[in-house]
Each structure stands twice: as C-alpha cells, then as structure tokens.
Amino acid sequence: MTRSDVPSALQLTVQAGWNQTPGDWLRMIELEPNGCLVAEVDGKLIGTTVCCTFDEIAWLALVLVDTSFRERGIGRRLVQAGLKYADDSGVRTVRLDATPLGRPVYERLGFQPQFELSRWGGIPTGAVVASSMPQIDMGTSVSDYELLFELEKQAIGTNRKKLLQRLFAESPPTTVWNGGQVTSFLTRRPGRLSTQIGPGIGSREECSQLLEGELVAALGRPVIVDIPIDRGDLNAVAERAGLTVQRTLLRMYRGESVVENASLFQISSGAELG
C-alpha cells in the first residue's frame, strides 16, 4: 500500500461502515510502510491488511475485502501475507481484535481466543455525572510522555512508543498524577463517524473517572469506546452515559501468549490498534 491507495482503502472502510479517516491509514503507512498490504484485481484495490510490529509483537488489523469479492479466499491470502511479514520481521506473537466475520478466517489460520471486548457507541447524554474527579493535568509536557510509554508497556506487555508518540502528537492525553507520578492516562482520536476514545491505561478507578470526564466533554457528539467485558465499572460508565454495545470483539493471538495486566489495561485503542 502506498499513499495513493488511501482513497480506495477508505472506500472499503466506508463500505464496511467502519470509522477510519484518511489520517488513520496514513499513520499506518508511516509507521509500517512494508506491513500495509493490498489485494488488487485488474489494478483495482479490493482488499487490505495492516501488520504493525512492536519489537517481537505484531498487531494485525484492517483486514477488509470488497463485498463483491468475498468468500473467494482473498481474506485468507491477505492474512497469510500479513503473517509472513510478521514472521519475516522476527515477531513471536501476532495479535488482533476479531469481528464476528473475521473470526473463522483467523481460527483457520491458528489464532486462539483470549478475551472479549464490548464496542460501546452512541451520543453521550447529560446523564453522565462525573464522580469526584481526580487531580487531572490537561497539559502534559512532551518530556512526561516517556512515563506514559512505560506505563502502557507495563499494562500490555508491548512497547508501543512509536504509535503512542503519534497519537499523543495528534491529541494530547489526559493524565492523572498521584504523588509526583503519572498513574493513569486516556486519549482519543477523531473518526469518520465517531470520536474513538482510548487507549485508557492505569488504575480502574482513575480510568473510570477519566472516561466520565471524556464523555462529559463529548456530550452531544458521537463516540465509540472498546472496553474488555470484565471491567464492570468502566462498562457501567459507558452504559450510564447512554451508550449501547454495538458489537463484541474477540482478542486473539497466534504464537506465544502475551497477557495484559488487568490492573492497568482498562480501555483499548480500538480494533485497528489494539
């Protein structure tokens, strides 16, 4: 995939009702130029996948096939090409968040289920009542970001500095500080249809309060947020705000298992980032 493929790739996401913007595709091309792959028929782009590597862990996403070319083995070949790229890069684990349509394709290629996430979406209503808010510093300076990269690494077992740097440059995170230490953060990014909230990393209580603050700030504007189904208090914040579960995603892996730290990993970055 090159930058000139972005309009066609975007058409596939629109066809699927997905939320990506041109900026989401361009970010992936800049992060992992050789991991962004397309399927073409007669010079027309009809499929995509993106494999983004973080040291020995890869995130596979944006597996999309044009509706009129589905169930002909193209999705499978795209995933196989992504896996070959991961293997050639020396990766030991490939992870992804599967939609119900993607699951059979991944299962057949050896992916194992790990846990489910709820995709909450909708327009937050005035029913979001922020509880006693923690001390929130909205103006984190660039030098502080190293602490956030380290916090997320502890939470998900993956060093995603190269991705977080870009996300934070696009939209500075909201952070919580306790005793001179950053203990939690939450960010968001614009989408074609809705603002995607996440990643949210840190303590359950602080991330619940950060999510409340984010939803209050988004009153009247559509948002989506992906939360592991067993994070009861965070799911309750989304429900109280008037959001509804739009779909369930299944986190899957192939290779060595990588396990999130449940006391720090609270809100996912969304299916295309994990």
Ligand SMILES: CC(C)(COP(=O)(O)OP(=O)(O)OC[C@H]1O[C@@H](n2cnc3c(N)ncnc32)[C@H](O)[C@@H]1OP(=O)(O)O)[C@@H](O)C(=O)NCCC(=O)NCCS
């Ligand atoms: C998921 C998607 C990419 C699959 O693409 P595809 O080209 O239709 O898939 P393939 O034809 O390569 O199918 C691969 C395997 O999965 C199976 N499969 C595909 N779709 C299936 C379905 N809806 N139900 C059951 N099995 C299915 C095929 O039978 C095939 O198995 P086989 O190799 O044993 O014959 C396509 O449905 C799509 O773009 N969906 C919308 C976007 C999406 O949800 N992407 C997944 C993101 S996680």
